[in-house]
Amino acid sequence: MKIFSSTPKIGSPGFGSLNLSLLIGSASLLIWGGLYVGKYSGRFDSDEFSEIPHGRPAKPVVAALDPNAETIKKGAKVYAAVCIACHQADGNGNPGGGIPPLAGSDWVTTEGPSRIIRIVLHGLEGPVKVNGTAWGQNQMPAQAKTADNPAGLTPEDIANVLSYVRNAWGNKAPMVSVDMVSTVIKDTAAKSGYWNPDDLMKMPVMVGGGAAPSAAMTPDQLKAALKALSGEQLEALMKEVKK
Ligand code: HEC
Known part of the structure; x- marks a missing residue:
């Protein structure tokens, strides 16, 4: 009795495309896994998983x-x-x-x-x-x-x-x-x-x-400082203050 008589032969259209998608699927899983471990593992000598992706500072620190x-x-x-x-x-x-x-x-x-x-x-x-x-x-x-x-x-x-x-x-x-x-x-x-x-x-x-x-001068000190100004200086200052 031929048990495998209906098994498609390698090279036939159905079998070939099945194999290819399996290949692509497992290859991308491998790549994803590698990237994941590379990104989230701690240092190589660490035996702990680190939640912080490499290169990012740890916030609590x-x-x-x-x-x-x-x-x-x-x-x-x-x-x-x-x-x-x-x-x-x-x-x-x-x-x-x-x-x-x-x-x-x-x-x-x-x-x-x-x-x-x-x-x-x-x-x-x-x-x-x-x-x-x-x-x-x-x-x-x-x-x-x-x-x-x-x-x-x-x-x-x-x-x-x-x-x-x-x-x-x-x-x-x-x-x-x-x-x-x-x-x-x-x-x-x-x-x-x-x-x-x-x-x-x-x-x-x-x-x-x-x-x-803001409280650098007492009123008396302020008066004395203002008196010391020339008329022009005082005028300029008053204009500045009233702006
Ligand atoms: C037992 C009640 C009591 C406690 C405890 C107390 N305060 Fe007061 N505080 C007062 C009262 C009452 C006044 C206003 C006193 C007045 O009317 O002369 C005041 C006034 C002040 C003022 C000046 C007025 C204002 O509102 O900014 C500051 C600043 C202040 N308290 C800070 C503190 C800080 C900081 C602490 C804790 C270390 C503290 N107080 C604990 C009752 C309290």
Whole structure:
């Protein structure tokens, strides 16, 4: 009995085309497999599969190398442990409880953090204007770690939390360093009791006593500087200002 009598012979049309498509199919599988392994394998000496295609930087590593991201993350933790009870998660404060907002606050987003470091160190009491709105029904207790308040915030905590509030909820202001906080601690060593907002307003906003560019001169200094200008210079300046 001939079992294979109906098997097509190699070279006959049907068999030949079947073979060709099998050949092409397996060849492309091999090529695809090779490319896949080449692209997604780790280094040759690694025995692990790597999800990151060769040549692309690994995102988590880049984020960890951004010092601001790390500081802000630590600051968010301090905020959640300490400030959130009063100023709320959205930074909008609690108007009913006399708690002003930090989101968008002109105190928080000034160029220099000297005043807000003082507020966190020693507390704040008295009528305070935030973006033109008057507050003062409540007071903010001192938050710094001291002999009287051993559970308070370290200079690093304060730098981190202020860097966070200056860059959360759409706020955008320069980071606060531990050095800045330490400088203000030295400058205010003799301070006792809460700050009064009016006294704080007289302090330079820049740590170390420099003034912010926008508040570089007192009105008297400005007057003196204007007097020193020639008539033509003054005229040119007024034109510039009125543009
Ligand atoms: C117990 C409630 C309370 C806590 C906790 C608290 N604050 Fe305050 N904070 C206040 C009050 C009340 C005022 C306004 C005081 C006044 O009216 O004189 C204020 C004012 C401020 C101001 C100036 C005004 C403004 O709105 O910008 C800043 C900045 C500030 N707080 C930051 C912080 C930060 C940062 C923390 C956490 C480290 C914190 N506060 C924790 C109650 C609190």
